[in-house]
Amino acid sequence: MRSKRKIRVIISKVGLDGHDRGSKVVAALLREAGMEVVYLGMYQTPEGIVQAAIDEDVDVIGVSYLSGEHLVYTPQIVEEMKENGLDDVLFLVGGSFPPEDIPVMREMGADEVFRGGSLTDSFVNYIRQNVRHQD
Amino acid sequence: MNQKKPAQIDRDQRMATDWEDYLKAYYDKPQSTRTWSGYEVKEIYTPKDRANQVYEKEIGDAGEFPFTRGIHRDMFRGRYWTRREVVGIGSPADTHERAAFCFEQGGSGLNTIADVTYEMGLDPDHPWAQNEVGLTGVNISSMKDMETLVGEIPLDKVSWSLITASPTASATMAQYVAVAQDKGYDIGTLRGSIQNDPIHFRYCGFRPACPLDLSIKLGSDVMEFCTKNMPKWYYTTVNMYDLREQGITAPQEVAFGFGIAMCYMDELLRRGLHIDDFAPRFTFYVSAHIDFFEEIAKIRAARRMWARLMKDRYGAKDPRSMQFRFAVHTAGCSLVPQQPLNNLVRISFEALAAVLGGVQSLHCCSYDEPMCLPTEKGHLQALRTQQIIAYETGVTNVADPLGGSYFVESLTDKLEQEALKIMKQVDEMGGMEEAIRREWLDRQFNEEGVKRQKELDRGDKLVVGVNIFTSEPETSTPLGVQRIPEFSTRQQIEDVKRLKQSRDARKVSEAIRRLRDAAAQGRNTIPAMIEATKAYATTAELLGTVRQVYGYSYDPMNVIESPFS
Numbered sequence: 265m266r267s268k269r270k271i272r273v274i275i276s277k278v279g280l281d282g283h284d285r286g287s288k289v290v291a292a293l294l295r296e297a298g299m300e301v302v303y304l305g306m307y308q309t310p311e312g313i314v315q316a317a318i319d320e321d322v323d324v325i326g327v328s329y330l331s332g333e334h335l336v337y338t339p340q341i342v343e344e345m346k347e348n349g350l351d352d353v354l355f356l357v358g359g360s361f362p363p364e365d366i367p368v369m370r371e372m373g374a375d376e377v378f379r380g381g382s383l384t385d386s387f388v389n390y391i392r393q394n395v396r397h398q399d
Numbered sequence: 400m401n402q403k404k405p406a407q408i409d410r411d412q413r414m415a416t417d418w419e420d421y422l423k424a425y426y427d428k429p430q431s432t433r434t435w436s437g438y439e440v441k442e443i444y445t446p447k448d449r450a451n452q453v454y455e456k457e458i459g460d461a462g463e464f465p466f467t468r469g470i471h472r473d474m475f476r477g478r479y480w481t482r483r484e485v486v487g488i489g490s491p492a493d494t495h496e497r498a499a500f501c502f503e504q505g506g507s508g509l510n511t512i513a514d515v516t517y518e519m520g521l522d523p524d525h526p527w528a529q530n531e532v533g534l535t536g537v538n539i540s541s542m543k544d545m546e547t548l549v550g551e552i553p554l555d556k557v558s559w560s561l562i563t564a565s566p567t568a569s570a571t572m573a574q575y576v577a578v579a580q581d582k583g584y585d586i587g588t589l590r591g592s593i594q595n596d597p598i599h600f601r602y603c604g605f606r607p608a609c610p611l612d613l614s615i616k617l618g619s620d621v622m623e624f625c626t627k628n629m630p631k632w633y634y635t636t637v638n639m640y641d642l643r644e645q646g647i648t649a650p651q652e653v654a655f656g657f658g659i660a661m662c663y664m665d666e667l668l669r670r671g672l673h674i675d676d677f678a679p680r681f682t683f684y685v686s687a688h689i690d691f692f693e694e695i696a697k698i699r700a701a702r703r704m705w706a707r708l709m710k711d712r713y714g715a716k717d718p719r720s721m722q723f724r725f726a727v728h729t730a731g732c733s734l735v736p737q738q739p740l741n742n743l744v745r746i747s748f749e750a751l752a753a754v755l756g757g758v759q760s761l762h763c764c765s766y767d768e769p770m771c772l773p774t775e776k777g778h779l780q781a782l783r784t785q786q787i788i789a790y791e792t793g794v795t796n797v798a799d800p801l802g803g804s805y806f807v808e809s810l811t812d813k814l815e816q817e818a819l820k821i822m823k824q825v826d827e828m829g830g831m832e833e834a835i836r837r838e839w840l841d842r843q844f845n846e847e848g849v850k851r852q853k854e855l856d857r858g859d860k861l862v863v864g865v866n867i868f869t870s871e872p873e874t875s876t877p878l879g880v881q882r883i884p885e886f887s888t889r890q891q892i893e894d895v896k897r898l899k900q901s902r903d904a905r906k907v908s909e910a911i912r913r914l915r916d917a918a919a920q921g922r923n924t925i926p927a928m929i930e931a932t933k934a935y936a937t938t939a940e941l942l943g944t945v946r947q948v949y950g951y952s953y954d955p956m957n958v959i960e961s962p963f964s
Contacts, residue, residue: 280515280531282604285645285732289848306604307527307956331515332534332771332883362770362880363736363873379872380769381735381865384856 276304283330342373435690436648444805468799475795487512487536489887559591568595573928592633643686646848654821658831678720696810698756726760727753737864
């Protein structure tokens, strides 16, 4: 009998943006929801995040932006994920950005985008319902 | 029989539920009777709640110790608070343009904020900087950039607040002084402030740039230099606001902020200065959050606590040392992207609390801050909010109009007691430096942030558009989106590269050597930084040189090496 594998998530910042309250809070809440969270914290690169996702065999990458860098790094992360064959990993974005940019980030390849003011159920349920390789 | 059409049935059903909602709304009442920071309050406050208070001792008139009611006797009759909007966007030229716009519209002070690369002490040509130059503030890499930012603004007339908080504040001070001297000003006439609170920036994403010893060293160098040379300059603004934005409570904001201020003051005392030499130049940056009375009470409590701390613990004699001077930043974290025009209302209440609290200088957030940097329209509306409070509402006529309110005085006492409890806890740990080393402060921030989100999830705290009165997500930003011109970013990178090639290399190397010697010999580094700045040394070069002397990598990101031997 196999025990059900916990959902594994990376939460990360990217670049120099230091607004990490949201990412730390989300990491803590996902842990409380029973997921295994690898918190990479600040000063990460798209390559570094994707490498960590491979090493840690995660189901979800969550990245938080609050400094207007979202349109630069989102396509870079998507590209890295593609190059490394992470088609079955969910890529979620959170943080502060204009609503105009939400469809743009989806178009770029983010699976879902959560703004400030999102309640915990919204992202926990999204992950549970959409994670791609559940046993 | 007359069959109802489906649309009619829908409408009938909707009406039925709407009337249920109506009745619920009609009979609705507050779910929580706690303050934002979690203190239960009573239905009504009476004279009994103030039975033990002696007016002169606990409260006093405005302008009198312990300054609970304000630091000036006449408060706003003497002068309004400084209406000062934070500006920082793209290049020095972009920022100058927006600052000039705020002046044209009646702003009465300048407030420019550094971008993340500048705060980290990286030049724009640094590999980590290239995607981020100018995104969250203004980028200054050399004296030339500071000249562009200043432009024609008269530095002896305009009160300028320079928001650089990390150890980069030492470079900012050097760049500002270098430009002022170059323009022929006596630096003793310069008016304004620099944030210069590197310790707090450890908790705001800048830790690689803010090792604790270097933070205290360079922060105190700025303070000491200004004490001796710039009598009109406020050389530290302890940033309690940024701490509050991590999700902590009102008394934690005060207690943590005072603890950090004491780290610098203790260092200045170790350097042989007297408390009255520098305490009058200390200022604070305070949050005005959404709980109206609690924020006013917090400000009043902070004033009383500071007065007593200075007098009783530090032995200050000069009443100016005992006056808690502060600017307010309305709480960015109280704003949400859902139904964004509501933010204008939140900002108004928060700004009103600041004014009723007796603020010296005010920045109102722009309504669009949860989406992007402030647009010009966003900035204008924030400034107009201040102007409506100042010129229309009449709240400026009387000092501390809420003083003597049974409730507000009682809440002031409560917040003071709670903040003092935390300060005692920090003292018992061996002081704030020790609490920082033990990462006690980190744990406080992490725990409180999670608590705030759970309060929202449970509905213990209500935010319109988030967990009550929600609506379909917006697809656009009502007054447009601020973007950073790509041209500005590229230009900053090209400019610094060109500068490094065109300057007199020997002059720079010699100036850097003198800076290194000053740091190694434990002297104040600011004079040598000013000279190096005049030789066109860059921000990263100034700071990297001092970092190396203290045993840290030249580059906070540990990617590039010092170009100097």
